[in-house]
Amino acid sequence: xxxxxxxxxxxxxxxxxxxxxxxxxxxxxxxxxxxxxxxxxxxxxxxxxxxxxxxxxxxxxxxxxxxxxxxxxxxxxxxxxxxxxxxxxxxxxxxxxxxxxxxxxxxxxxxxxxxxxxxxxxxxx
Numbered sequence: 413x414x415x416x417x418x419x420x421x422x423x424x425x426x427x428x429x430x431x432x433x434x435x436x437x438x439x440x441x442x443x444x445x446x447x448x449x450x451x452x453x454x455x456x457x458x459x460x461x462x463x464x465x466x467x468x469x470x471x472x473x474x475x476x477x478x479x480x481x482x483x484x485x486x487x488x489x490x491x492x493x494x495x496x497x498x499x500x501x502x503x504x505x506x507x508x509x510x511x512x513x514x515x516x517x518x519x520x521x522x523x524x525x526x527x528x529x530x531x532x533x534x535x536x537x
Contacts, residue, residue: 436461436468442477450474454481479503487511 436457442450457468458481472478478485478499485502487495489511495502 432464434464434466436466438468438470440471440473442472442474450477451480457481475503475508 438457441457442453445453454470454477457470460466461468470478470482482499484497485495485499486493487502487507494511495507
């Protein structure tokens with residue numbers, strides 16, 4: 413079953429990226445992928461967009477991947493935009509604290525993730 417699903421997913425991505433669409437809309441494209449494949453997937457999308465002067469609108473809950481691969485980020489809370497801009501401007505501890513206030517990260521774990529996200533955003537620029 414897992415091999416079949418992986419085969420279907422790989423075939424889907426090859427076909428999707430073979431199109432000449434100017435905009436890709438991707439909802440959680442890295443869900444259920446291991447860490448290495450998450451980065452590979454987003455690098456594949458980035459390369460596709462760079463080569464074709466296309467854009468990708470990606471919905472993700474992974475702050476670290478967003479920091480690493482996004483040119484622009486829109487930060488949402490309860491369906492409302494809190495901030496938009498470059499990762500280094502949007503993924504601040506203040507804004508992330510506001511958006512994630514009701515999450516059960518615990519202070520220590522949250523601070524680590526926020527610093528890691530910011531580190532990714534800084535190295536990309």
